[in-house]
Amino acid sequence: MLVKLISGDRPRSLILGLVLLAILVALAFAPFLFPGTRSVDTAARVCIFILLVASYDLMLGYGGIVSFAHTMFFGMGAYGVALASIHMGRGFDALLVGSVVGALAAAALALVIGLFSLRVRAIFFAMITLAVASAVAVLVSQLSGITGGEDGLSYKIPRALTSAAKYADEKVLGVRINGKLMNYYLVFFGSLILFLLLLRLVNSPFGRVLQAIRENDFRAEAIGYRVIYYRVTATCLSAVVAALAGSLFAIWLRYVGPDTTLSFEIMIDILLMVVIGGMGTMYGAVIGATLFVVAQNYLQNLLGAAEEALVDLPVLPLLLNPDRWLLWLGVLFVLSVYFFPTGIVGRLRRRG
Amino acid sequence: MANTVLETRDLTVRFGGHVAVNNVTCSFNAGELTAIVGPNGAGKTTYFNLISGQIPASGGTVHLNGRDITRDAVSVRTHLGIGRAFQLTNLFPNLSVLENVRLVIQAKLNKGFNLFSMADSHTDISLAAEAALKRVNLQDLAAQLVSELSHGNQRKLEVALLIALEPTVYMFDEPTAGMSVDEAPVVLDLIEELKDDKTRTVLLVEHKMDVIRTLADRIIVLHNGALAADGVPAEVMASDVVQEAYMGKALEDV
Incomplete structure (x- = not known):
């Protein structure tokens, strides 16, 4: 049953299995284990980025397709929810319509880009996605009448998903059972279900064909797979999941803007998370996204603490100033890519 | 004739x-x-x-x-x-020997767009693949990665792919x-x-x-x-x- 749930894709390494289990438990009980607005917000972001990075890995790690438009698809889902919530009024129907329309639009755009450019060489596709994503980002910031421009959009989500809704008078384990908690579990289970679906996809006959195409597209065609159809399908599926991740993010944040969904910085983050975690292993997305998002949110605190501890020493406190957190994040990446060229998961599996 | x-x-x-x-x-x-x-x-x-x-x-x-x-x-x-075996070995290097042959049979059966079943649950494909490997005497190396095979064995696998295609x-x-x-x-x-x-x-x-x-x-x-x-x-x-x-x-x- 459990093996079927993870589509027979065992961690194949004891350490990896334990780490994954720890992450799953931590995320599943995050509001109770780490109470506090900031930590729960971080947990929700971890869930969403795991899903986003996993959907990117479907293309990059399994299909061998390099795309720079993943944040665009992510943004389409997010803006779908935002626009629907504004124009239809707050409600679950708006969330549903926004998510579905966002996902369909992402699929349609992915289909057009894919059919147009995947026929030729993979590098051409990468360039086209870069161009389209930049164009869309510019459009979103220019069409401020519709999209709110650089300021983005704020909107209301159903009361049942906000802290205004109370489901129990007493606290459970010191945590209020309110709409915010429900919202977290919507994000958690939404991400979990979609992640398991991706895991099934990559372990299906379709997933095997994608890997064959990644390994040798010439031969894949020669044994009877129409490579272009498989590549386009993978791109569309990946875009749909990215859009749904965006929808979850929009529901969680109650805000969308270019910086939270469309920016090129996030695209780079996604790439880093895939590479650090390990390409072509869905579990790499879990590890990469968790490490990255937690580091993004807590490295500053850690550095602050370290600075205080070393305040009497020369130079070191300057280096460990919380403002330098990006520098240390960079150092961490360089080291991890240097020591784990196949990603953390690749490294753990080789040992096991 | x-x-x-x-x-x-x-x-x-x-x-x-x-x-x-x-x-x-x-x-x-x-x-x-x-x-x-x-x-x-x-x-x-x-x-x-x-x-x-x-x-x-x-x-x-x-x-x-x-x-x-x-x-x-x-x-x-x-x-x-039309089935073809190539002059220069042309395989899927980071997949297993068995998976290489399975892919051929899966293509022949048109199961490539099967998105939601587990690939390994298609035992008919695996059995046919194992049979094809047996014909070129590679059945004992089925679990190995192709990139780890000797040149001669890669040539045999190349032929096995064509045989499997029928x-x-x-x-x-x-x-x-x-x-x-x-x-x-x-x-x-x-x-x-x-x-x-x-x-x-x-x-x-x-x-x-x-x-x-x-x-x-x-x-x-x-x-x-x-x-x-x-x-x-x-x-x-x-x-x-x-x-x-x-x-x-x-x-x-x-």
Whole structure:
């Protein structure tokens, strides 16, 4: 049953299995284990980025397709929810319509880009996605009448998903059972279900064909797979999941803007998370996204603490100033890519 | 023997000013093993590429069972019955040996767009793949990655992929190139089995004259991209054009 749930894709390494289990438990009980607005917000972001990075890995790690438009698809889902919530009024129907329309639009755009450019060489596709994503980002910031421009959009989500809704008078384990908690579990289970679906996809006959195409597209065609159809399908599926991740993010944040969904910085983050975690292993997305998002949110605190501890020493406190957190994040990446060229998961599996 | 399966009519391809295959009209029958010979650069592999579709023809047509397939994509031709083993080993290096063969059978059964079942739950595919591996004596290496195989074993796997496909037309491009003397017989025996079956159409590009003598029902000779000779082995080998032009040296070697 459990093996079927993870589509027979065992961690194949004891350490990896334990780490994954720890992450799953931590995320599943995050509001109770780490109470506090900031930590729960971080947990929700971890869930969403795991899903986003996993959907990117479907293309990059399994299909061998390099795309720079993943944040665009992510943004389409997010803006779908935002626009629907504004124009239809707050409600679950708006969330549903926004998510579905966002996902369909992402699929349609992915289909057009894919059919147009995947026929030729993979590098051409990468360039086209870069161009389209930049164009869309510019459009979103220019069409401020519709999209709110650089300021983005704020909107209301159903009361049942906000802290205004109370489901129990007493606290459970010191945590209020309110709409915010429900919202977290919507994000958690939404991400979990979609992640398991991706895991099934990559372990299906379709997933095997994608890997064959990644390994040798010439031969894949020669044994009877129409490579272009498989590549386009993978791109569309990946875009749909990215859009749904965006929808979850929009529901969680109650805000969308270019910086939270469309920016090129996030695209780079996604790439880093895939590479650090390990390409072509869905579990790499879990590890990469968790490490990255937690580091993004807590490295500053850690550095602050370290600075205080070393305040009497020369130079070191300057280096460990919380403002330098990006520098240390960079150092961490360089080291991890240097020591784990196949990603953390690749490294753990080789040992096991 | 008039049961034509594959036919090329005036098949031509030009690369710039160079005509690599020049107006080749030839038909291949069921139950016949045809060896394609000629010196290096004569256009043998290019002729294969035109038939299986890796290179688009500049002129002329290819027909399979009467159907014009000149404009069909490679994968479409494969489904119609053109099967090809490549001269340079051309596999999926970071997948297991078994997975390589499974992919072929999965393609044949049209299960590639099966998105939500577990690949390993298709036991029919795995069983057929294991059977194909057994025929080239690779069953014990099924779990290994292809990149870890020796060259000889990769050549065998190359042949296993074609065997697993069970096409109408089998195209072998120097199947034993680079194989050791004790490895080659496995492959040659398989080709002989195909020939003895008397229903398959087999095309074989081969340099080794002893192999051609034992296996071929017919030889065609390509020279500078054009069809220079066509006939039963003894006749073609004895013909002046072959003797003089380029077989002379090869025959001395034998």
